[in-house]
Amino acid sequence: MTNVLFPMLQMSDSQFPSGAFSHSFGIETYISNGTVHDSSSFQNVLELFLMNQLVYTDGLACRFAYEWLESGKLDQLWELDQSLYALQMARETREGNRRIGDRLVKVVSTLYPSPVFEKYLDELKKKNVYGHGALVFAIVSHHLGIDVETAVSCYGFATTSSLVQNAVRGVPLGQTDGQRILVEIQPLLTRSVERIMSLDESDFGIGSPGLEIAQMQHETINVRLFMS
């Protein structure tokens, strides 16, 4: 591999076939009840989503997964996958993440094969794990020799970009508004990555009760664009 930027760009593309375009992870509830109704109200929710869900759970999982790959603690990786699944109280969000994770493991392991992916596929087949995007980003980055902060940053950007694309369709927002959010959010995304790098294991998985309720309530929304 001559340029590690290319695979990272490929993985962070919102067109990457992960299935993330079908999931709002509770944000559609905020659209449905009017909390999110324009560009700035969406950006507010997105920022809170990143500062909580990404920082304490998904992004932190990506960092831990990378560090455990570095020290060869593969068993901890599979435990992390199970914890990520157990942390999700709302069915649709849990199943959404599992579906995306499972798909990502299968697609990315074909594109960038590695022994760790072989093992991940094996554990998936045995139903010991469920699949999670955070681990996939960590595995690819580690395999390609990309540093941990870049890995977490790319994962954070991919999450943000797919939520923005979904908001463009769901709120709806103009395409330019969506792209403007992706620019304006960058300092917060950088701070979130710094925060992720400073946390420890006792911080992992801190939930956001309001968001969880929104994710649960999504099951009963009458008209839905998204599966979660």
Add this chain to the structure above:
Amino acid sequence: MTYTGYLQLEASERYGKSVLSDAYYNGVFKISRPTYTEEGLPLVQLIHVGGGYVDGDTYFTQIHVRKNATLAVTTQASTKVYKTLNKQVEQKSVYKLDEQSQLHMKLDPLIAYRDARFIQKTDVYMDKSAVLFLTDIVTPGWSKDGELFPYTCVTSKVKIYQNEKLAVYDHLRLKPKDDVRKLLQLEGNTHIGSLFFIHPNVSEEWIEKLREELSSFSEAHYGVSILPIPGCCFRILAKRTSVIEKIFAAIETFIHRTIYNRSAISWRK
């Protein structure tokens, strides 16, 4: 290690009846003499004789419900956590539920006062056929300058293992300094309640019926969803404890009517 309060309970089945087969306590923890509810189920009240939790306190509770036995546990009063400047209060609980056993835990609210720091870790190890009912409410205590959130930090970690596999991991941390009232967090509320009910008969259809049952509580902000194992998590945000307690009571009534075909446990409080 010596704990500020230590408690160990065990329930077993004897000739088709559940009995409290072992009880040991030490420090500021005590229990009431077990009473038997109309259904013949042993009910134990936990008593804290010290009045409240203070700096550096450590608590440990172990409950083992053996095969086919049922146990109901509640607290005598709310748990009050006071100023904790040096070392946060730690409370650890381990519940073990054998085959076909049941544990019903209804805890009074945790009230966190000025500068309180509190962490509770609850680990449940249950068999696939066992039943767990567990509630938890966190509220801010009264403060003389009228501050809404006088406490420093309240953390709760609940891990539920079914047949040795982690099935549910609930991690909550309320840190008022970080503006807990904002969206995605408490969303303008001050109180939070969580209820877990793990039972082999919980299904999507059952949860749908529960939602219908609760539709009269339209003013409350809550959500309920099925867990990865047969069971549900119910979460509610409110400005008053009574709102949470009323809806928890309605859920209990629904559980006992639909699953046990009888009235809810009379907690005698």
